[in-house]
Amino acid sequence: MRYLKLLLIFVLLSFAMAPEMKLKRVAKDIYMVRGVDALPSVENRGFMSNAFAVLTKEGWVVIDALSTPELSKEFVDNLYRVKKAPIKYAIITHYHPDHYYGAKTYKDLGATIIAHEKLLEFYRSGDAQQTLQAQKERFKGLFDKVVLVPPDRTVKDRLTLKVGGKTFELISMTPAHTNSDLVVYMPEEKVLFAGDLLYMNRIPFMGDRNASSKGWVEALRKIRDMDIKVVLAGHNEPMGKESIDFTLGYINFLRDNIKRLKEEGKSLDEIKELLKNNPYAKYVMYDVFHNANVFKIYTELDMEE
Ligand SMILES: [Zn+2]
Incomplete structure (x- = not known):
């Protein structure tokens, strides 16, 4: 009986904790859902990233697929x-x-799936399947329904799509957060869908094995030259161009200090300790990502020398 009571409380709690998906209109014909600031878990259903959709005269163009087919299905139901x-x-x-696993929905x-050509390579190499297997083991139950699909079309450098009266420029920004980063720019609306390249008051994740802090800095300089009014990214509320300075500030802070300390x-471990108290420690996801970022840049600087 006591066990049942506990179980009931647990079930009610996990319902209370599961973040609700709410579609928000962020501009004319542009919609988003906002995931929580956390790592994926069964409790948050893996709903820890954003997805976006643009309504054109021909139909929807969606940007990103969330972590599971269950989530992307719920997103589509909201759009409908x-x-x-x-x-x-x-x-x-x-x-x-958290951007790719819901794509099968x-x-x-009948949608045409578009991604960077490196994502197709990742899919074909078998690495994607292996990563999915590892994720299934790590987050028991969360990714059970995920079926990976390859992109139907790929982008190498740039691709311009005209859909129902709207223009979408897909621009490769690799390597940066990964080796498969695409941003989507709508020139008439001056809206940039930035994937995981831009943040405000949140620590970027630079620990991917294909990440490049040097390439990321270059990508941010390119983005700075673009005429942008609204930035819609994978893990923040809508932002402005100040997000470029925030992200660049953190990356350069790490690169400059780690370089200096290495030269000394x-x-x-000493570098981690010396950089412990820093102005970025108060931001979201710092505890989860910062040390991985220090490690990544430390090894990256070895290669740059
Ligand atoms: Zn990411």
Whole structure:
């Protein structure tokens, strides 16, 4: 009896904790859902990233696929409540699970899936399947329904899509957060869908094995030259161009300090300790990502020398 009571409390709590998906209109014809600031878990259903959709005269163009087919299905149900129009294109900003794993929902609805050519390479090499297997083990139950799909079209440098009166410029920004980063720019609206390249008051994740802090800095300089009014990224509320300075500030802070301390002959552990109290420690995801970022840049600087 006591066990049952505990179980009931646990079930009620996990319902209370599961973040609700709420579609928000962020500009004319542009919608988003906002995931929580956390690592994926069964409790948050892996809903810890954003997805976006643009309504055109021909139908929807969606950007990113969330972590699971359950989540992307719920996202589409929300879109259909705004307008029951076909999902024409689904653009995947990079190969991370929280942006890619829900893609099959779109495919089943007839959408053309577009991603960087490196994502297709990742899929074909078998690495994608292996990563999924590892994620299934690590987060028991969360990714059980995930079926990976390859992109139907790929981008090497740049691709311009005209859909139902709207223009989408897909631009490669690799290597940066990963080796498969795409941003999507709408020139008339001056909106940039930035994937995981831009943040405000949140620590970026630079620990991916294909990440490059040097390439990321270059990507941010390119983005700075673009005429942008609104930045819509994978893990923040809508932002402005100040997000470029925030992200660049953190990356350069790490690169400059780690470089200096390495030249002084400090070890990785000493560097971690010396950089412990820093102005970024108060920001979201710092405890989860910061040390991984220090490690990544430390090893990256070895290669640059
Ligand atoms: Zn990512």
